[in-house]
Amino acid sequence: MESISRFLEKRRINSGNVGRDNKEVWQAAYRLDTSEVNSVLRTAKVMIRYSVKKGEDLKIAIDYLERRVTGIEAIAAFNEEVREGRRRGKVRKVDLPHTREVGLRLVNSRTLATPVRPTWSM
Secondary structure (H helix, E strand, C coil): CHHHHHHHHHCCCCCCCEEECCCCHHHCCEEEEECCHHHHHHHHHHHHHHCCCCHHHHHHHHHHHCCCCCHHHHHHHHHHHHHCCCCCCCCCCCCCCCCHHHHHHHHHHHCCCCCCCCCEEC
């Protein structure tokens, strides 16, 4: 993961912590954190051509971040990957009927607090 972090740094893509989600070696999942959505999108676009297993996941994320699909459509695509055995995890039920941009605009218009700035993990 450190080499991936350096790969991204050379392309001027901000990345955060590199870590491991599980302690068991046989189920280790590595994580690359970033708090900038633009960096997540740029990272996904750069890494998709090198991806063997996660290419479809990256495509779904790119489609969502570029406003081509709603949250419901993105989660449905991830759920299909789980059902077909191409992705590990749970089938999730969520109600995100908007694109990311519209959803954030709605959330921010309903609150007087600081605008929502989600942290993304890849």
